[in-house]
Amino acid sequence: DYNAVSGNYHDKMVALHVGGAPMECCYVRDDDFAEWVEAGWLRPCDDLLAADPDTSATTADLFPYNLSSMTYGGQRYGLPYYTDFNIWIYNAPMLEAAGFDAPARTLDELTEQAVKVREARVRTPTGDVIEYPIMLNFRQSVLGFLDWWTLNYASEATLFDDDLNPTFPDDEDRRAETILQWLTDGIHRHRIISPSSLTAGQMRDHVASGRQVYGILNKYDLEYVNNRRNSAAADDELKRRGSDAQHAKVYRMAPVPSISADQNGTLGWTRMYCLTSRCREDRMQDAWALMKFLGAKDAEGEYYTARRWFRLRGLGFAYRSLLDDPDIVAQTEEWGEIDKVREQSRHVRPRENIKAPWFPDFKIYYQPEIQKVLLGQQSARDGLGKIAQRCRQLIADWS
Known part of the structure; x- marks a missing residue:
């Protein structure tokens, strides 16, 4: 076949x-x-x-x-x-089990909430304690780190100017650096973001298994993770209710957490x-x-x-x-x-530089540099600086 x-x-x-x-x-x-x-x-x-x-x-x-x-x-x-566009999702029953009736709105609030969720020892449908409440997608792939763009756009960061010159790492309020540092701290300092975020495959399958409380998905995958045919989380909830329905709204959609609560945005x-x-x-x-x-x-x-x-x-x-x-x-x-x-x-x-003819070359370069930051091999500022320099070189090469 x-x-x-x-x-x-x-x-x-x-x-x-x-x-x-x-x-x-x-x-x-x-x-x-x-x-x-x-x-x-x-x-x-x-x-x-x-x-x-x-x-x-x-x-x-x-x-x-x-x-x-x-x-x-x-x-x-x-x-x-x-x-489609990316959405922030959360497992409503798990959040409720940890004592919360709504998801965090800002990144700082999310850190605090996720730590408490971990300490509450919330369990998966198979009974395992959830060690890392957040799962993201930072595995290198042909389509790039869409979660990185999503988090930046949630905080209304501008990464390129009208001529496609990079504005980071000195973009307004240094938002790109703040977000990348938040990710690094979430993995190494607070231990709320799974290290498997750098290697995991299909994000929807990890979410559907009920092993994560929070994450970023394609909007259309919300149907997948709430469908008992694919999702242990949905099936477990429907069995608990004694329902023969096909879907359960276990995972719900919320604005992507941002640096400030008055910011909103996502990637499409x-x-x-x-x-x-x-x-x-x-x-x-x-x-x-x-x-x-x-x-x-x-x-x-x-x-x-x-x-x-x-x-x-x-x-x-x-x-x-x-x-x-x-x-x-x-x-x-x-x-x-x-x-x-x-x-x-x-x-x-949309990604700001996606209509640059050098975008395919950019995709190959920036992903490993972001991973080095997330692995603690370089600082957020140094990693962004290297990516910005590579962008300037690509612009010169295509001029």
């Missing part, structure tokens, strides 16, 4: 593009978007949108961060496949469909029709594919009006809270 390895997608597609393989349209991650445009592999779709008023009208329905992520150099290139990303620059003229309209069906509306004027992906997997969508779709609202309420989703969707940002 064939199992796709999504981490190899970039390398496979680069080989196909370089080799000139016949291809009318393709799936593009925002991580790779600028690189592929600069390489001349993608075709703008502004002319097709201009000639297609119905599809063009959907532009006004897009979340701003999605529209921005599909635009480069003032030209529109894509229609959305799916999208975009997956899109784009025409390739090799799309033949005689196949252009067929390719565009396929893209519209997948990334916009069907012949009946419905967001068929976006709604179907949500129904099947809870995948996020790029169109704001779907947050008021009755079926989507009802399904969300089975495992989440639509009002919290609506509120957090107002505070989503």
Whole structure:
């Protein structure tokens, strides 16, 4: 049986593009978007949108961060496949067992709360005492340290200026350094963040096992960890209630903890469909029709594919009006809270330097430097300084 390895997608597609393989349209991650445009592999779709008023009208329905992520150099290139943003989750029964009725709002409050949760010796569904209440994802991967961006954006940090020059480690209030130091202290000093955060695989599986009280997830994975089919935590709670329901709201969504309680934000990303620059003229309209069906509306004027992906997997969508779709609202309420989703969707940002053509090189460099900080091998300031210097070198190389 064939199992796709999504981490190899970039390398496979680069080989196909370089080799000139016949291809009318393709799936593009925002991580790779600028690189592929600069390489001349993608075709703008502004002319097709201009000639297609119905599809063009959907532009006004897009979340701003999605529209921005599909635009480069003032030209529109894509229609959305799916999208989502990161959320802070907490295990409500475990928090209650430790004596809390609400999650911490700031990083300092989280430190204090997590220490008390650990001291309360809260147990997993299998009866083990939870040693580290917080689990994050700082394993090196092709998509990068999304939790690092999420925590920075929660504190409304600005990491790059309008010309994509790094502002850290001397960004406003040195927020990037403060957050990285908080992470390091959480691992080594307070022992509230699991050291396995640097090596663990799928975060949702660790959360679903009930071994963590807090963490960061893709929003769509909230359905997964609250579904008893996947989640020991949900199954244990439903058995305790004597319920045969499929979902239990064991894990709940909250604003990502920030330096100050008046700050709010998170990271979002975009997956899109784009025409390739090799799309033949005689196949252009067929390719565009396929893209519209997948990334916009069907012949009946419905967001068929976006709604179907949500129904099947809870995948996020790029169109704001779907947050008021009755079926989507009802399904969300089975495992989440639509009002919290609506509120957090107002505070989503894409990675600031994601449209730099040197972003793929940046991803390779910054991850091990962050890990060295988290391992205590260098200070937060020194690590950020090295990353900033590498960014400046990449900018010079691409000038």
